[in-house]
Amino acid sequence: QVQLVQSGAEVKKPGASVRLSCKAFGYTFGIHWVRQAPGQSLEWMGWISVVTGHTKYSQNFQGRVTFTGDSSANTAYMELSSLRSEDTAVYYCARDPAAPGEFDYWGQGTQVTVSS
Amino acid sequence: QAVVTQEPSLTVSPEGSVTLTCGSSTGGVTSGHYPFWFQQKPGQAPRPLIFDTTDRHSWTPARFSGSLLGDRAALTLSGAQPEDEADYYCSLSYGGARVFGGGTKLTVL
Numbered sequence: 048q049v050q051l052v053q054s055g056a057e058v059k060k061p062g063a064s065v066r067l068s069c070k071a072f073g074y075t076f077g078i079h080w081v082r083q084a085p086g087q088s089l090e091w092m093g094w095i096s097v098v099t100g101h102t103k104y105s106q107n108f109q110g111r112v113t114f115t116g117d118s119s120a121n122t123a124y125m126e127l128s129s130l131r132s133e134d135t136a137v138y139y140c141a142r143d144p145a146a147p148g149e150f151d152y153w154g155q156g157t158q159v160t161v162s163s
Numbered sequence: 164q165a166v167v168t169q170e171p172s173l174t175v176s177p178e179g180s181v182t183l184t185c186g187s188s189t190g191g192v193t194s195g196h197y198p199f200w201f202q203q204k205p206g207q208a209p210r211p212l213i214f215d216t217t218d219r220h221s222w223t224p225a226r227f228s229g230s231l232l233g234d235r236a237a238l239t240l241s242g243a244q245p246e247d248e249a250d251y252y253c254s255l256s257y258g259g260a261r262v263f264g265g266g267t268k269l270t271v272l
Contacts, residue, residue, distance in 0.1 A: 088263055103259055103260065141209075151211055
């Protein structure tokens with residue numbers, strides 16, 4: 048059984064950066080990052096292969112988000128910079144198994160609150 | 164960036180059937196958009212239901228089915244149960260970049 052465990056809630060001031068982690072228990076080729084602002088839809092932020100380090104970013108976050116991975120720890124990281132109040136959201140990671148049916152397992156989500 | 168559109172809300176009677184659809188601002192939805200469908204209940208992470216247009220995950224109840232309907236992707240629920248009341252999101256792939264729709268709030272009433 049695959050499980051994704053995300054880091055804990057964060058409170059940040061505008062202009063700061065936040066770094067979240069997503070540790071996979073079980074095989075994972077890649078990790079998608081998806082966020083959900085309060086009462087809003089899901090928003091895809093991008094993807095990283097924890098095996099190869101390759102990344103793909105949503106145009107909406109290009110230049111402000113960085114994905115990194117640690118293959119030995121089966122962990123992906125997402126750093127979002129220049130935070131603003133609109134970045135307040137729950138941030139999820141989801142698995143890419145490099146097979147049909149990605150997004151099959153999701154982390155529990157990390158609440159990020161940006162407030163002065 | 165493309166915009167993915169869904170019905171904002173739908174209502175279905177218990178044991179009834181309903182079809183949710185998913186459109187693309189760039190034109191018709193095809194299997195090449197690899198449509199995915201997710202269910203989300205309040206306070207929970209999304210739960211994947213359908214991938215690659217029609218494929219169910221092992222945990223997806225058989226009453227959910229995916230298809231292409233005209234120029235849209237579709238999720239059909241046949242025999243709705245009270246526990247199916249939730250938000251449903253579709254997602255389309257545009258050259259490997261995923262875009263989610265605005266979601267459909269499904270009420271079972």
